[in-house]
Amino acid sequence: MDPLSDAIRKSGADAYVAYANSRDADMRYLTHFTTSDPFVFFKKKGSRGTIIISQMEVGRASRESITAVMTRAEAGLPEILKKEKDPYRATALMIAEQAGKKILVPPNFPVALASALGEFCTVKIDTGTVLSMRAKKSRPEIRCLRGIQAITQTAMAQAVLLIRRATVKKGILYHDSKPLTSEDIRYAMHRVLLEHGCSAEDTIVSCGKDTAIPHMTGSGPLMADEPIIIDLFPLHEKSGYYSDMTRTLVKGEPSPEILEMYSALLEAKQLAVSRVKSGVSGADLYQIVVDFFREHGYESDTRGFMHSLGHGVGLQVHELPSLGPAGKNLEAGNVITIEPGLYYPGIGGVRVEDIGAVTKTGFSNFTSFSEDLIA
Numbered sequence: 284m285d286p287l288s289d290a291i292r293k294s295g296a297d298a299y300v301a302y303a304n305s306r307d308a309d310m311r312y313l314t315h316f317t318t319s320d321p322f323v324f325f326k327k328k329g330s331r332g333t334i335i336i337s338q339m340e341v342g343r344a345s346r347e348s349i350t351a352v353m354t355r356a357e358a359g360l361p362e363i364l365k366k367e368k369d370p371y372r373a374t375a376l377m378i379a380e381q382a383g384k385k386i387l388v389p390p391n392f393p394v395a396l397a398s399a400l401g402e403f404c405t406v407k408i409d410t411g412t413v414l415s416m417r418a419k420k421s422r423p424e425i426r427c428l429r430g431i432q433a434i435t436q437t438a439m440a441q442a443v444l445l446i447r448r449a450t451v452k453k454g455i456l457y458h459d460s461k462p463l464t465s466e467d468i469r470y471a472m473h474r475v476l477l478e479h480g481c482s483a484e485d486t487i488v489s490c491g492k493d494t495a496i497p498h499m500t501g502s503g504p505l506m507a508d509e510p511i512i513i514d515l516f517p518l519h520e521k522s523g524y525y526s527d528m529t530r531t532l533v534k535g536e537p538s539p540e541i542l543e544m545y546s547a548l549l550e551a552k553q554l555a556v557s558r559v560k561s562g563v564s565g566a567d568l569y570q571i572v573v574d575f576f577r578e579h580g581y582e583s584d585t586r587g588f589m590h591s592l593g594h595g596v597g598l599q600v601h602e603l604p605s606l607g608p609a610g611k612n613l614e615a616g617n618v619i620t621i622e623p624g625l626y627y628p629g630i631g632g633v634r635v636e637d638i639g640a641v642t643k644t645g646f647s648n649f650t651s652f653s654e655d656l657i658a
Contacts, residue, residue: 287313288328290387290412297383298327299409302374302396308598309389309413311523316348323358323374324350325382335360335381353381375399389413418595418603419616424524425640428596428618431519431526432638432649434479438472439530439652442488442513445471446534447658451507456534462504465490468513476517487514487529494531494632497590497624507535510631511658516600525600527620528650529636532658544625545633545656547579551623552635555592559621559646565610568592572623586627593620596638617641 305317326332449456456463465488489501491509516527591607622636637650
């Protein structure tokens with residue numbers, strides 16, 4: 284029995300029901316159907332599931348979706364609307380008539396619809412079955428993610444090239460007789476991504492003291508002799524999957540503190556990569572790196588190593604499994620990042636991030652990009 288059918292059985296429900304558009308990662312995973320309008324998915328034990336959509340979407344849904352397809356008319360919604368004018372109550376009644384009187388819903392199910400459903404059936408909240416299903420990737424998913432990372436590296440290479448070719452005037456990087464900015468680097472990478480069917484938002488290109496703030500987006504001219512953190516996590520628009528990678532560069536002469544931090548960082552990353560395999564917990568991997576940094580004089584608190592060691596990547600850029608203090612055992616098929624970082628106000632920050640798949644014996648790294656600090 285598949286995990287979702289098993290969850291339905293254990294909960295005593297008649298069916299699992301979701302209501303969202305395809306921007307919701309669980310909905311896209313369960314249906315493979317893409318639309319900006321919310322729609323109903325329901326699944327009874329042992330079935331492949333059914334989506335309820337408008338008539339105008341039937342042709343496309345029949346091609347794209349891995350579920351059965353039902354129109355709203357076939358589900359009885361027009362007749363229901365003749366008597367029930369409230370849209371939430373009408374949709375809830377349609378769901379109850381199709382899915383049953385005991386419904387299992389995801390944690391992010393719309394509150395108004397859940398309240399309406401409660402008038403017609405018993406509603407229980409699932410604890411995250413689909414999240415767990417998504418965490419273990421199939422071979423086609425892994426091939427897809429590996430391909431997206433190759434595109435990501437192409438975009439990152441463009442950023443590195445611009446920084447490497449820049450000239451320095453009074454401590455500022457210049458390109459084509461103008462200051463080279465975070466915005467310039469971001470635009471250059473995004474243009475490459477668009478050419479390969481990807482898009483990106485909130486891409487980090489931070490410089491100098493801003494790098495001590497892990498998720499500072501960055502803006503303005505880039506400086507010589509200072510760390511530049513580039514964190515790129517694009518979306519492949521056709522598949523809906525993400526990748527994620529980070530590199531740190533210095534154009535010129537880094538400070539001794541940055542050099543020492545970066546050396547320790549690379550050792551920590553390699554140590555973590557060497558310990559990854561199925562059965563090892565994310566919490567243990569995180570603690571190994573915390574202990575390593577402590578032995579080398581770096582904290583893991585409000586500065587130093589300030590975040591988790593990594594996270595799962597898939598239809599969301601951050602998903603299960605976690606490589607943090609609460610991380611559970613890894614499984615073969617998990618796609619994760621390994622991304623230690625060190626951050627000190629007044630000095631700056633350094634971070635390197637690879638992405639790859641957990642196997643029974645180790646870590647299949649999708650990332651094959653230089654870790655050279657000096658551009």
